Amino acid sequence: xxxxxxxxxxxxxxxxxxxxxxxxxxxxxxxxxxxxxxxxxxxxxxxxxxxxxxxxxxxxxxxxxxxxxxxxxxxxxxxxxxxxxxxxxxxxxxxxxxxxxxxxxxxxxxxxxxxxxxxxxxxxxxxxxxxxxxxxxxxxxxxxxxxxxxxxxxxxxxxxxxxxxxxxxxxxxxxxxxxxxxxxxxxxxxxxxxxxxxxxxxxxxxxxxxxxxxxxxxxxxxxxxxxxxxxxxxxxxxxxxxxxxxxxxxxxxxxxxxxxxxxxxxxxxxxxxxxxxxxxxxxxxxxxxxxxxxxxxxxxxxxxxxxxxxxxxxxxxxxxxxxxxxxxxxxxxxxxxxxxxxxxxxxxxxxxxxxxxxxxxxxxxxxxxxxxxxxxxxxxxxxxxxxxxxxxxxxxxxxxxxxxxxxxxxxxxxxxxxxxxxxxxxxxxxxxxxxxxxxxxxxxxxxxxxxxxxxxxxxxxxxxxxxxxxxxxxxxxxxxxxxxxxxxxxxxx
Numbered sequence: 001x002x003x004x005x006x007x008x009x010x011x012x013x014x015x016x017x018x019x020x021x022x023x024x025x026x027x028x029x030x031x032x033x034x035x036x037x038x039x040x041x042x043x044x045x046x047x048x049x050x051x052x053x054x055x056x057x058x059x060x061x062x063x064x065x066x067x068x069x070x071x072x073x074x075x076x077x078x079x080x081x082x083x084x085x086x087x088x089x090x091x092x093x094x095x096x097x098x099x100x101x102x103x104x105x106x107x108x109x110x111x112x113x114x115x116x117x118x119x120x121x122x123x124x125x126x127x128x129x130x131x132x133x134x135x136x137x138x139x140x141x142x143x144x145x146x147x148x149x150x151x152x153x154x155x156x157x158x159x160x161x162x163x164x165x166x167x168x169x170x171x172x173x174x175x176x177x178x179x180x181x182x183x184x185x186x187x188x189x190x191x192x193x194x195x196x197x198x199x200x201x202x203x204x205x206x207x208x209x210x211x212x213x214x215x216x217x218x219x220x221x222x223x224x225x226x227x228x229x230x231x232x233x234x235x236x237x238x239x240x241x242x243x244x245x246x247x248x249x250x251x252x253x254x255x256x257x258x259x260x261x262x263x264x265x266x267x268x269x270x271x272x273x274x275x276x277x278x279x280x281x282x283x284x285x286x287x288x289x290x291x292x293x294x295x296x297x298x299x300x301x302x303x304x305x306x307x308x309x310x311x312x313x314x315x316x317x318x319x320x321x322x323x324x325x326x327x328x329x330x331x332x333x334x335x336x337x338x339x340x341x342x343x344x345x346x347x348x349x350x351x352x353x354x355x356x357x358x359x360x361x362x363x364x365x366x367x368x369x370x371x372x373x374x375x376x377x378x379x380x381x382x383x384x385x386x387x388x389x390x391x392x393x394x395x396x397x398x399x400x401x402x403x404x405x406x407x408x409x410x411x412x413x414x415x416x417x418x419x420x421x422x423x424x425x426x427x428x429x430x431x432x433x434x435x436x437x438x439x440x441x442x443x444x445x446x447x448x449x450x451x452x453x454x455x456x457x458x459x460x461x462x463x464x465x466x467x468x469x470x471x472x473x474x475x476x477x478x479x480x481x482x483x484x485x486x487x488x489x490x491x492x493x
Contacts, residue, residue, distance in 0.1 A: 009137060013104050018056045020100040021049035027099065027135045034134060037251075044082075044244045045093050051240055052078060052097065056212055063210050077206050077213035081191075081231035081239045083221040085246030085275040087253060090218045091124055094187055095131030097216065098161055102148065103137050105183040105212070110148075110161030111173065113198070115190035115219070117165040121145065124189045125163045161185075168195040177205040183212040191217040191228040196455055199227035221272075221279040224290045225433055229279055234429060243277040285435035287446055288413050293432045296422035299333075306332035310364035310476040314468025315354055315387075316461045317372040318343035327354065328427075328465035329361055333415070335466055337424045351379035358385070367471040369464065390471045392464075402439065404471070406446040409434070411470035412463075430463035 016023040021041075030039050041049065055078035062073040084090055094112070102108050112128065114120035129143040142151045150159035164173045177184055186202060188194050206213050217228060221243075231239040246252045257275055264270040269280035281291040309332030318325040318341075327339035338357055344350050354376070358366055368377050370391040380387050392405035401407045412420075412431065422428050434447040453459045 013137065016100075017104040018060060019053045020056075020097060021046060021053055023100040023104065024049060024096050027103070027137070028131075029134075034130070041093075041096070042089060042249055044242065044249065045089065045096070047242065048080060048082065048093065049097070051080060052214060055214070059212050066210060072209075075210060075213075077215055079215045079217075079231075079239045081217045081228070081241040082244065083219065083232070083242075083279070084244035084277040085252075085273075086220065087246055087251065088244050088249045088277075089251070090244075091127035091189070092131065094124060094189060094216070094218065095127040095129075097214075098128050098148070098185060098187070099131045099135050101183060101185045101214065102132075102141065102159070102161060103135065107155060107158045107179070108161075108183040108185065109158070109177070109179040110185040110187070111164050111177060112161065112187040112189065113164050113166045113174075113194065114188070115193035119190055120163050120165060124187075128161065128163075166194055166198045168197040171198055171201040174198055174202040175205050177202065178208055180208040180211055183214070184208070185214045186216070188215075188217040188228075189219065191219040192222045192226060193219075194228070196227045220274065221277065224279050224281070224286055225435070232279070245277055246275045285437070286432065287409065287434050287436040288416070288431050290432050292413065292416045293422065293428045296416045296420055297425070297428050299419065299421040301332070301334045301419075301421040306334045308332075308476065310474040311361055312469040312474050313338070313354070313358060313361070313363045313366045314465040314471070315366065315368040315373065315376075316465040316468060317350065317369060317376060318459075318461060323459045324461045325350065326461040326465040327357060328462065328469060329357075329363070330466065330469035333419050334421050335423070335427075335469075337427060337462060337465075340462070347375035347379040350376045351383060351385070354387070355380060355383055355385055362477075364477045365472075365474040367468040369468060388472065390468055400442075400444055402443040402445045405448070405464075405467070406444060408467040408470045409446055409463075410444075412467050415470070424462065427462040427466060430458065430460035431466075433458065433460060433463075 012026065016026065024041055028035060059075045059078070062075045065071075066073045082090065098110050098112070101110060112120070112124060114124050125146065128148065132138060132141055132143055132148055140150060141148050146163045148161040149156045152159070166174070177186060184206065186206065202215075206215060217231060219228060221229070223229060232241050247254070247257055260271055260275060266276070272278040273280055279290075281289055311329060311331045314328045314330070316326045323343065325339075325341040325343060326337070329336045329338045338361065339353065341350075341353065354366065354368075357363075366385070366387040367390050368387050370389045373389060377387050377389050390404065392403065394404045396403050396407040398407040398410055401410050422431075434452050436444055436446050438444055447455075449459055449464065
């Protein structure tokens with residue numbers, strides 16, 4: 001390339017520094033060679049490119065204002081989550097975005113990971129290399145099986161994109177995502193099956209001020225739990241998100257899609273995940289389905305439905321300083337979170353709190369988790385209380401479940417099926433989070449609390465407190481006054 005053409009290329013790339021859509025239109029020979037069947041990006045790709053453009057412009061304006069006035073103007077990471085069916089061209093989109101990011105920002109740093117090393121090496125990264133080689137400035141970079149780097153020796157280590165397999169036991173690569181004052185791009189491909197720990201570490205690392213930070217998550221929505229799912233639910237206020245239906249994209253196999261519709265139905269989980277780009281009603285390993293939990297959150301139970309049912313309280317003391325001390329009440333189909341506290345090593349104080357709630361709601365029984373509840377129950381007995389300790393690991397009366405905790409959680413599941421009411425979103429999220437496995441003897445093993453916290457970062461204390469209300473059968477205590485049966489408890493206050 002002669003000097004004049006080189007100067008023109010530099011000038012053009014500078015003009016599209018903040019505009020990935022304009023870059024994609026001008027950097028490739030659409031309709032020629034490998035792109036002979038394409039006249040430009042698909043509609044959904046254009047939408048994402050424009051969203052990134054708007055985000056980058058906003059960040060750069062904040063940085064410019066900080067430099068102009070000396071006052072700090074906060075910049076927020078650009079976070080885009082995309083679910084999709086099969087064959088929509090998401091790997092191509094990843095390749096185009098990375099090519100734009102690298103080509104228009106000196107010393108840009110890119111890290112790409114995927115659900116498996118095989119996905120990363122054989123599907124995601126070949127597309128990254130392909131779009132770099134198709135670009136008008138392909139001679140700027142060297143492409144290997146795991147990296148794209150500037151071929152300028154002074155920048156080869158600072159101006160690069162790397163394919164990095166993830167491991168929840170080795171997250172250092174995601175903890176080192178710093179490039180202050182420049183541009184960082186982090187890509188999660190097939191994000192449903194990337195461990196929550198990796199998401200957590202990556203999020204904590206993306207904190208550089210006055211820096212363009214772009215975090216992209218793509219994938220078929222195969223699991224209804226985990227951090228990718230929460231981009232569309234719990235953390236939807238942080239993420240721009242979209243779901244792409246394979247039927248709306250050119251180049252997908254419409255005949256195969258029609259067969260799947262006929263075989264499975266358009267509302268089946270199979271079709272939702274593989275075609276519509278929607279999360280399933282339940283994941284394969286999810287013990288309590290999201291649909292059951294959502295139904296519980298949508299219900300309103302009337303006093304007439306529960307007035308003859310016993311009032312039961314479940315108590316799950318906190319295990320660590322960051323976990324909640326949770327207290328739940330259940331009366332028939334009604335449930336209510338009635339207390340949450342931080343961990344307290346003073347058993348007498350904890351016992352007093354439970355006793356006050358027992359009196360306030362005139363509970364017929366109180367069940368407390370054995371693990372950290374023994375001292376609390378002892379203190380309660382000194383106060384004249386007859387609370388019951390429950391060992392999660394003890395034997396189950398439910399032949400399908402391995403232990404007492406599984407038995408209680410299965411009771412919660414059946415209770416939800418029967419019309420149980422939930423009114424706390426965190427409890428609902430915790431109920432849908434645990435996974436399960438089936439032993440060779442057929443017993444169902446519910447994921448234990450420690451493993452779930454390691455996987456999700458959350459301890460299901462509220463859900464366990466609710467489950468404890470199903471520990472043992474309870475009979476309603478009859479309280480008679482001069483006018484017969486008396487109770488001033490109103491579960492709906």
